[in-house]
Amino acid sequence: MAGPLHGIRVLDLSRVLAGPWCTQILADLGADVIKIERPGTGDDTRHWGPPWLKNKEGEETHEAAYYLSTNRGKHSLTVDISQTEGRALIHELAALSDIFVENFKTGDLAKKGLAYEQIKATKADIIYCSITGFGQNGPMAGHAGYDYLIQAMGGLMSITGAADGEAGGGPQRVGVAVGDLTTGMYSVIAIQAALHHRNMTGQGQHIDMALLDSQVSWLVNQASNYFVSGECPQRSGAQHPNLTPYQPFPTKDGHVIIAIGNDGQFQRFCEAADCLYLAVDARYGTNPDRNANRSSLIPEMEKITATRSSRQWIRTLQKVAVPCGPINTIEQVFDDPQVQHRGMKIEMEHPLSGKVAGVANPIKFSETAIEYGKAPPLLGEDTNRVLEEILGKSESEIQSLREKKII
DSSP: OOOTTTTOEEEEEOOSSHHHHHHHHHHHTTOEEEEEEOTTTOSGGGGOOSSEEEOTTSOEEEEEHHHHTTOTTEEEEEOOTTSHHHHHHHHHHHTTOSEEEEOOOTTTTGGGTOSHHHHHHHOTTOEEEEEESSOSSSTTTTSOOOHHHHHHHTTGGGSSSBOTTSTTBSOOOOSSOHHHHHHHHHHHHHHHHHHHHHHHHSOOEEEEEEHHHHHHHTTHHHHHHHHHHOOOOOOOTTSOSSOSSEEEEEOSSSEEEEEOOSHHHHHHHHHHTTOHHHHTOGGGSSHHHHHHTHHHHHHHHHHHHTTSOHHHHHHHHHHTTOOEEEOOOHHHHHHOHHHHHTTOEEEEEETTTEEEEEEOOOOOOSSSOOOOOSOOOOTTTTHHHIIIIITOOOHHHHHHHHHTTOO
16 A cells, blocks of 8 residues: 555755654655755764664664664755755756755755745745744744754753752753654644645645744643643653652562553552552542642552562553553563554665664554655665656766766
């Protein structure tokens, strides 16, 4: 089966993470993605190692694991867009594309004749998605934005980590670049909505995506807590600001997460844990009560959970529909039977290593496929094919472009 975006062509002038994450999802959904890279160097993340992919002989290559995580399903075409003929190639490809994705700093592509209005003059109904740190307007529009900075400016680091004054307290970043990743996903949503709009009206449009906007939108309940109460949320470590008990608990051999989301689950926990005295205590009868009396409830629960192993608690609580689970390492994640059953690790054929592993797209369609037909490409591996098959360039024309170092 072909993916649902089969027949859609994406011209990808993005690099690093937010843009490539967007275009990898589009490729997974069946779109034909042409990744434009700088001759000789390519996407910055190709050099963000170690670790490096190993070849069939077990030797390290120059393919960084970071690059491999966000570029499957794409065709790599090297073009020097600083040269006039290179920019002309981009316009030729744009004329045959549906979507244009770029994450250059605001204003940079306009200087090269590749901004939205300039590409629109070539392809009137193009869907052009710009991904930047701060958007196309506003006092910081011209500034570069990196995920770490965005996590800080967007409020995430103010609510992540142990509370100030506690051991290990202070600002903490999330362990993956969530500002980039959420912006990439929002961009996919926007592009698909714009495709529907184009199908209905024939009109393309410019999509303006900002990492800061996406991070602010991701504050969800914490922002609402602030709007409603007028009190600024603080770091609360492993505890949830609105639910109790909803956090890690010590066991005989480690920790488990117990995530109780309603009063019925708390009652069932107390029954399974032989601590009904907590269930009938007026201080803990409802979630608001438990939130107000967290400081007395949690130590009592910790004494109880420390009496059994993690496996015992998981089995016991899952039987009575109380959410409970392990705190897995990444190795344990991919050994988990549920993760394996859902096919969340994939392997693709790779010209250097034979096979390369990756994390699957989480979308499961009933009628269409997610496509994993092409491993993350080597730098420029598709240059000749794209120029010949899509643009109809002759061997002599391609050779001329190479001699001029356009490609």
